[in-house]
Amino acid sequence: MKKILVIDDSSLFRNFMKTQLEEYGFEVIEGINGLDGLTKMRNQLPDLIIMEYYLSRKSSIDLLKAKKMNPNTNRIPVIVACNDINREKIVSVANYNVKKFLAKPIKIDVLLETVSESLNVKIAVDDTPCLLDAHLNDKILFIEIAKGFNREKISLLKYKIAELLKLHRISNPRILILMTDITYRDEDQAKLETLLQSISETVQSHDYVKILTVSDKIKEALASNLYFRDIEVVKSLEKAIDGLLGKKGLESMTSEQSNVHESLLTSKIDDSSTSTVHLNFQEEKHLDGQMNIGSKKYRIAAVDDDIIVQALIKKTFKGYEWPVDTFDDGRDFLKVLKSGMFDLIFLDLMMPDVNGFAVLQYIKENGIDTPVIVLSALSRKESVVKALDFGIKSYMVKPLKPDGLIAKTKEILNTMF
Secondary structure, three states: OOOEEOOOOOOOHHHHHHHHOOOOOOOEEOOOOEEEEEEEHHHOOOOEEEEEEEOOOOOOHHHHHHHHHHOOOOOEEEEEOOOOOOOHHHHHHOOOOOEEEEEEOOHHHHHHHHHHHHHHHOOOOOOOOOEEEEEEOOOOEEEEEEOOOHHHHHHHHHOOOOOHHHHHHHOOEEEEEEEEEEEOOHHHHHHHHHHHHHHHHHOOOOOHEEEEOOHHHHHHHHOOOOOOOOOEEEHHHHHHHHHOOOOHHHHHHHHHHHHHHHHHHHOOOOOOOOOOOOOOOOOOHHHOOOOOOOOOOOEEHHHHHHHHHHHHHHHHHHHOOOOOOEEOOOOHHHHHOOOOOOOOEEEEEEOHHHHHHHHHHHHHOOOOOOOOOEEEEEEHHHHHHHHHHOOOOOEEEOOOHHHHHHHHHHHHOOOOO
């Protein structure tokens, strides 16, 4: 049995790696920091090391140097994971038998492919096409799944949910599962049950979970399951929201957002803010603190024809001293967009001339990997689902709130899963 040493300060990430890799027959050893990882590397001589770039107690570079100096460990292949990969980091580990530098959030298929190549073993990965995402908007945790049910992506979901709930400090969420444009086969029963089990573990009652789908097969599958048959399946967004937030829930959410928008329209945008935030490298113990995504001044693009939205985004990030470039439509944005130019893009879908979908198509065709957060009205849910096909990171419901923008940015730039 091949042994893999996973070194990461985050217990959540270590637990995910251990659960996932053990499923494929590997023995997994956990290193809780750089020093602990070094000790276990020397004593247990793993066949492969998967490690975070930023480690406490002993840095990743010091650990790699010690590994290279030891004739018993210098040939062990290494996979390094990090939120913010750049050329400088890649060069810094080039002489230490590092096989791959993986970006967080981890793409599970890339991870398993790299493990397979590094250890020269075959890993059978579920190749079922599947779009699966989880994100919070106001009071509801949205789980969106489309195309089909993929075992690896579903196994990742509970860790993504746990990370989001910790980041947003939510203990008992309301959860809406959107199953749109999805193919359900009889052999998907076990995958569906795994999906629902991951979600059920986070709520006190199935009353806090609703499934929005038009698939009669999924409804029949749930009805035949003794544990999950009490989860309500609905065919309209309004009914789903009402069931989670009470009668007229959708109306109350829209009303609350309208009040925010009205207050922005009638108040002067204050650009005099001089507040600053101390940014730290990612460590698990700091996840519930400040932005904690490094000392870099991230550059943001706000592409929206609404000047109120532009002003709000600029004001929100001024306290972090992050530059925000604003664009009134997609045409102006595409004139300047190039790979690596921005670290995060806020994109409105409905704009005159060149809309958000045209921008997403350009980004996809040109291989630009900048994360995109789509801005959309709650009533335009179908447009958001369509945008998921372009690989957007998440979406936010308009009108926007400053604390929501900060939380979503932390979620996208600081997430591990």
